[in-house]
Amino acid sequence: MNNESLNILLADDDEDDRLLFEDAFKEVKVKTIVSLVNDGIELMKHLNASIENLPNLLFLDLNMPRKSGMECLDEIKSDERFKNIAIAIYSTSASEKDIEETLVRGANIYIKKPNDFSKLKKILSEVITINWQYHTSALNRDNFLLSI
Amino acid sequence: MKLYIKYNINEACKKIVEEQFEKLAIDFDMVGFAELNIKKNLTGIKLKQLNNLLNNYGIEIVESKKSILIQKIKAAITEMVYLEEKLPTSKVSYYLAKKLNQSYGYLSNLFSEVTYTTIENYIILQKIERVKELITAGELSFKEISWELNYSSLSHLSTQFKNKTGLTLSAFQRIINKRRNNND
Numbered sequence: 043m044n045n046e047s048l049n050i051l052l053a054d055d056d057e058d059d060r061l062l063f064e065d066a067f068k069e070v071k072v073k074t075i076v077s078l079v080n081d082g083i084e085l086m087k088h089l090n091a092s093i094e095n096l097p098n099l100l101f102l103d104l105n106m107p108r109k110s111g112m113e114c115l116d117e118i119k120s121d122e123r124f125k126n127i128a129i130a131i132y133s134t135s136a137s138e139k140d141i142e143e144t145l146v147r148g149a150n151i152y153i154k155k156p157n158d159f160s161k162l163k164k165i166l167s168e169v170i171t172i173n174w175q176y177h178t179s180a181l182n183r184d185n186f187l188l189s190i
Numbered sequence: 191m192k193l194y195i196k197y198n199i200n201e202a203c204k205k206i207v208e209e210q211f212e213k214l215a216i217d218f219d220m221v222g223f224a225e226l227n228i229k230k231n232l233t234g235i236k237l238k239q240l241n242n243l244l245n246n247y248g249i250e251i252v253e254s255k256k257s258i259l260i261q262k263i264k265a266a267i268t269e270m271v272y273l274e275e276k277l278p279t280s281k282v283s284y285y286l287a288k289k290l291n292q293s294y295g296y297l298s299n300l301f302s303e304v305t306y307t308t309i310e311n312y313i314i315l316q317k318i319e320r321v322k323e324l325i326t327a328g329e330l331s332f333k334e335i336s337w338e339l340n341y342s343s344l345s346h347l348s349t350q351f352k353n354k355t356g357l358t359l360s361a362f363q364r365i366i367n368k369r370r371n372n373n374d
Contacts, residue, residue: 071306072306138361142361142364142365142368145365146365146368146369146372147372148369152356171306171307172315174305174306174307175305175307175312175315178305179264180248181315181319182319182322182323185319185322185323185326185366187355187357187362187365188355188356188357189355189356189357190356
């Protein structure tokens, strides 16, 4: 197990969003290695091609073209090979129903996308720090649920 | 058919560690939760074999002095949250300093430097983990869980849980139950 850095994959079709995320990651203390994919089809291709080096944490946009975040979530959760990936869904929706639905389907984290950058940075920093604890302290990922 | 099991992580880990040592015929004593006394020094090859066996179970031999101390702090906290019937009411800082024979200031600085979180946050995280386990096991009511983990009241537990997970206790329980039903 590599305890030196957190392997992060970001799936988002919006370029501005991707840049914001990358900027936010840079300011987090935990060392991160970030990879990017543009949509759901690319995401599944990427995961299937990196079985030896899967991400520890996946940020998944719910609204992506070609294959939605929800479809990807179902596909990932039904595949035993991907069981150790923590999944953070983010969406502009803040409805309790959507949050619960995604967590029930197996996501670990639900992020309500904030409007301003400084809030986003704070949220990402929290998500990464808590993931780091799960990564380094062998905590039970099945019980890991966070809505932020 | 589906079975739900409850397991004791500490016992399980101890057993696994014991079995690996027996496989390699190494004499040892368990000193604490994650500390072992090896009676004879191990050769490099044997140490490597041992490490490989343990790695199969996600267990690692910790090497640097800093990591060892961090591991000890974490083990002391886990022990505090999981093993003791009731958490010590004496202050945690005193408990850890005494247990590890180091000043709390030193422990606390080192911990934050290496883990990017504070000892206080880590304790809360571990307590919340324990709460989740107890909710998942489904044997105790929320009220009983708050007693078990020394919260001053159920509302204290509810507030801390909501702050740390963004979910209410009952939402957490509902989600876990729905996941189970979906898998049946």
